[in-house]
Amino acid sequence: MGVESSSSHFTNIKSLGPDPNSQECGNIMVVKAYPVGMVPAMNHVNGEDEGESSLEPYVGLEFDSAEDAREFYTLYAKRTGFKIRTGQLYRSRTDGTVSSRRFVCSKEGFQLNSRTGCPALIRVQRRDSGKWVIDLFLKDHNHDLGPMGENNPPTLQRKISLATTKPVLDVSHRPRIKSVEEIGDGRPCPSGVINAKRLKREGDDMQSKVAPFAGLEFNSANDGYQFYQAYAANAGFRIRIGQLFRSKLDGSITSRRFVCSKEGFQHPSRLGCGAFMRIKRQDSGRWVVDRLQKDHNHELNYQLEVDKKSPTSSKRLLEEESGGLESEDIFNINSGNLVKRSRENHIGSDWYRVLLEYFQNRQAEDTGFFYAVEVDNGSCMSIFWADGRSRFSCSQFGDTVIFDTSYRKSIYLVPFATFVGVNHHKQPVLLGCALIADESVESFTWLFQTWLRAMSGRRPFSIIADQDKVIQQAIRQVFPGTHHRFSLWQMKAKEREYLNLMDGAFKYEYEKCIYESRTTDEFDTAWNGLLHRYGLIDNAWLTEMYQKRENWVPAYLRGTFFAGIPLNETTESFFGAFLNAQTPLVEFVSRYERGIERRREAERREDFNTFNLQAFLQTKEPVEEQCRRLYTLTVFKIFQKEVLQSYSYLGFKIYEEGPVSRYLVRKGGNDNEKCMVTIGVSNLSVACSCQMFEFEGLLCRHILRVFQILDIKEVPSRYILHRWTKNAEYGTIHDLESAGSPQELKSLMLWSLRDTASKYIEAGATSLDKHKLAYEIMREGGRKLGW
Secondary structure, three states: OOOOOOOOOEOOOOOOOOOOOEEEEOOEEEEOOOEOOOEOOOOOHHHOOHHHHOOOOOOOOEEOOHHHHHHHHHHHHHHHOOOEEEEEEEEOOOOOOEEEEEEEEOOOOOOOOOOOOOOOEEEEEEOOOOOEEEEEEEOOOOOOOOOOOOOOOOOOOEOEOOOOOOOEEOOOOOOOOOOHHHHOOOOOOHHHEEOHHHHHHHOHHHHHHOOOOOOOEEOOHHHHHHHHHHHHHHHOOOEEEEEEEEOOOOOOEEEEEEEEOOOOOOOOOOOOOOOEEEEEEOOOOOEEEEEEEOOOOOOOOOOOOOOOOOHHHHHHHHHHHOOOOOHHHOOEEOOOEEOOOOOOOOOOHHHHHHHHHHHHHHHHHOOOOEEEEEEEOOEEEEEEEEOHHHHHHHHHHOOEEEEEOHHHHOOOOOOEEEEEEEOOOOOEEEEEEEEOOOOOHHHHHHHHHHHHHHOOOOOOOEEEEOOOHHHHHHHHHHOOOOEEEEOHHHHHHHHHHHHOOOOHHHHHHHHHHHHHOOOHHHHHHHHHHHHHHOOOOOOHHHHHHHHOHHHOOHHHHOOOOOOOOOOOOOOOOOOOOOOOOOOOHHHHHHHHHHHHHHHHHHHHHHHHHHHHOOOOOOOOOHHHHHHHHHEOHHHHHHHHHHHHHHOOEEEEEEEEEOOEEEEEEEEOOEEEEEEEEEEEOOOOEEEEOOOHHHHHOOOOHHHHHHHHHOOOOOOOHHHOOHHHEOOHHHOOOOOHHHHOOHHHHHHHHHHHHHHHHHHHHHHHOOOHHHHHHHHHHHHHHHHHOOO
16 A cells, blocks of 8 residues: 555645755755655655655654644654553643643553653644644653564555645544454454454364454454453463543543453562553444553463353353443353443552552551551452541541542543642642542442541531532432532533533523522522523433532532632642642652642641731721731631722611611622621621622621621621631630530540640650650640649
């Protein structure tokens, strides 16, 4: 197969930058001419000129798509003598679209024994024009390269865009699917697709003649499994089901890995073997082998046989080795009986060994360190851990929790999730970490129960987590009464998916309905009107979202405490750039510790500022002076802003019955900005229709305006939340009401004393003199406690 040519439409090209296809004659740069939109296939067939086939990557080279860049780098790799795989991707913070991709040498990283941490790669960046440009090229490898070129490399057409001075390569990347007759014994297989039933019917003779290769197609994932199982038995090894990946749009399975049974190190019999076959689902519904590693790091047993007669033995094998297939993937065994499904595991086996060693070392240093591993049928599954500082933080700031599973935004190496709270400086504070084995009800239920046990049983008032049904079910089971708010990033992704089908007018009214409705009644009226106007009453997605409105619509969320976490902004990952779902195991622990130390250093700086700096007073209001004395610097500035804004509002008493009065508070000259404040003068209980206190724990400008009208000089103590005060981190128990149940009170006292004692220990261990001083202080305290 060669490059098609045409006798017309030839062009002369003066310069395309650093093109190795050019030949210099005197002072004239001559570039060989090809039909417009074509360059010759990059191979060495029939003695083709080496210069025409040796285009290598360079910074500035453009492509029409990221896939074209991958195909180009794949061909370059074949010529050079190495293989590639897809590396990290980065997304835009504004719309979540992929903004850059890395394609790396197959020996990048250290996750398998065969990998050497090779640095060779190209990185392509998406431009505003939609083109993808190489902005980073690392050429050198740290290992020997294989033979250069192949006997029959695939020939692909490429076209050069003359619109710019940079070569633009548009690679047609549809794979050529080989059929069985090309590598088998000549017996036809329809459409070149492997059929597992046919393999079983024709026996070992057929199996032994078909080895897996990239491009091999199957009708289903089951057929791929059974084919690889038959191949493995003939080759002398056993297999099990490895990692799977899901679609970001609908959660369906898009690819599967079948691995050698000696992959990983979870069991003494496993040797970290790197042999595997990965199949990927195509748009046609078929599955294609897209990655393959045949080499094993152990001897093979050529006496293995497949038991073709007994369905029970086949069923037993699947039960023992299955990593968990969805309903569409459940195997049919000869008699038609369904195989019982086992749970899958997205955590690479190497992680357990490294993390458990790290946990044991941390426990020796931190007596409050907690970790747990879920075990299912004798296999390690999900992992949870939290250090003493995180557990103490939860006793003070565990009222609102963000369960961050943003690893799901992209294809991930490890499913790393965090429990995050908001401290008294409005900073994120870590409340626990986890690796999630599989996205099942069992996994999330175990994780939430373990977190609850580690945090002495204190349930949060509210939790921000994804809207998946399995997560919703686990939250209802473990945190009854906790208000579940859907993650904004996932909501926005769903909206982009569905709203792109609507016109601009609908999108505008949709957002206005959600974000400008001040009450639940206003929202319900606007929503129903919107659906009737656009004829969307029967739209399944909109119907489902309305049923779940209490979990995502701002008008329904403002009455629940969320520590002021914004409703229309996505929250930043706790570890930021230090950790993500692509972080390799070899770097995970060090990056984790650097990330957590960065956050805690920021908290220490705010502690210092709060106790050593003082904000200027902007008014003569006694409430301002009172709250400056009590609140942290950050929280006081928020309160101070409300005090200043209160002067631009007017208040009118519109109702009075006994000790209860109601005031209409509106902004001067703006009738649209108004709220209703209800106050009980006898006990100074107060509420505002804006619900700022319920949502954030701070009094709003409307209530402060009514305080000014009634000449109330101080904020009642019930409206000064201890969690926002300077002393919150020390765990001083403000009152019995804030502690809750006796069990929660005991937990608070325990963590408060433990944290304070740890500070004595840390300070006393810095020198011999400080050790003596700390020891004497604790002995004196012991005498007062009657030791």
